[in-house]
Amino acid sequence: MPDTATREAVVIADVHDPADVHGVHAAEGHSRWTCLARRTGLHGRWEAVEWAWLPPGGVSGEHRHSRTEEVYFVLDGRGEITLDGRAYPVHPGSIVLTGLGRRHGLRNTGRQPLSWLVIEIPADAPTPTSTKDTTMDDSPHVSHAVVADLRRSGPVDAATVLTGPLRTVRVTRLLPRGTAELAARDVEHTVYVTDGAGTAEAGATTVALAPGVSVTLPLGTAARVLAGDDGLEYFHAVLDVPSGEEHQ
Missing domain, CATH: 2.60.120.10 (Jelly Rolls)
Structure with a gap:
């Protein structure tokens, strides 16, 4: 596992x-x-x-x-x-x-x-x-x-x-040293790295990103994705979480 x-x-x-x-x-x-x-x-x-x-x-x-x-x-x-x-x-x-x-x-x-x-x-x-x-x-x-x-x-x-509730699915390519901001407001995100390297910063936590690494943002969280010197590509899916329908 x-x-x-x-x-x-x-x-x-x-x-x-x-x-x-x-x-x-x-x-x-x-x-x-x-x-x-x-x-x-x-x-x-x-x-x-x-x-x-x-x-x-x-x-x-x-x-x-x-x-x-x-x-x-x-x-x-x-x-x-x-x-x-x-x-x-x-x-x-x-x-x-x-x-x-x-x-x-x-x-x-x-x-x-x-x-x-x-x-x-x-x-x-x-x-x-x-x-x-x-x-x-x-x-x-x-x-x-x-x-x-x-x-x-x-x-x-x-x-x-x-x-x-699944909404947008996309492939995102960040240029070298590029950044992306992900905020889980009324949605949740899952990201899977397909190419390149970088980091994801979520609060006090920094996660090393490389092919095969996945980061999922529950409701109410946020992360900043930073590409390394060679850029970064990731698959990205967004799921709606309508108010009042949240569950654990």
């Missing part, structure tokens, strides 16, 4: 000691997994923020989401996501938003390991009965889902597909 700590109410985790998993979603074979943040300790309706890994040829079995919605963000490797029986290629930077009632699975089609982030969120609505096609960039139409290159498309509004 990851080396996870809570300092000044900020949740810090990394992917350097994942668990081995066999038969994920009823598929044969070996995979790796670690939880970066979970509902406990947060106020918003997160289910979990996770990191997952498949070897070449590995499969995360197809399954239907009857209660939650899910976001995949591909970090490394190449693969194929199946959405309701149709296959779509994915690569580093690909984001997949899968709505309630959809069925999906993932296969590593490359020669290198495939790794990706998973954000799972409880849905707000029953399984949809109408179809809604959303296309980003040159991606094909997918019912109640989005497949996009997040680095090319820019920020994605998750509310265009998902019914739950």
Whole structure:
């Protein structure tokens, strides 16, 4: 399991000691997994923020989401996501938003390991009965889902597909010595470093940032992100926490 700590109410985790998993979603074979943040300790309706890994040829079995919605963000490797029986290629930077009632699975089609982030969120609505096609960039139409290159498309509004509280997902690139201010007011943030190095300052706590490090800001906290000499890139997701709906 990851080396996870809570300092000044900020949740810090990394992917350097994942668990081995066999038969994920009823598929044969070996995979790796670690939880970066979970509902406990947060106020918003997160289910979990996770990191997952498949070897070449590995499969995360197809399954239907009857209660939650899910976001995949591909970090490394190449693969194929199946959405309701149709296959779509994915690569580093690909984001997949899968709505309630959809069925999906993932296969590593490359020669290198495939790794990706998973954000799972409880849905707000029953399984949809109408179809809604959303296309980003040159991606094909997918019912109640989005497949996009997040680095090319820019920020994605998750509310265009998902019914739950997840809002903006983006990739942020800071120039060398650049800074970004994150404040968890009516929202919570999760950040995962994909490239470069730097620090995150939250109150009296300073966290070293490097690829594989995650920082999650619960409601009422704030952090200043500072890039190092070579810049810093991170995946960033924002979840609404409406007043009166907070929970532990």
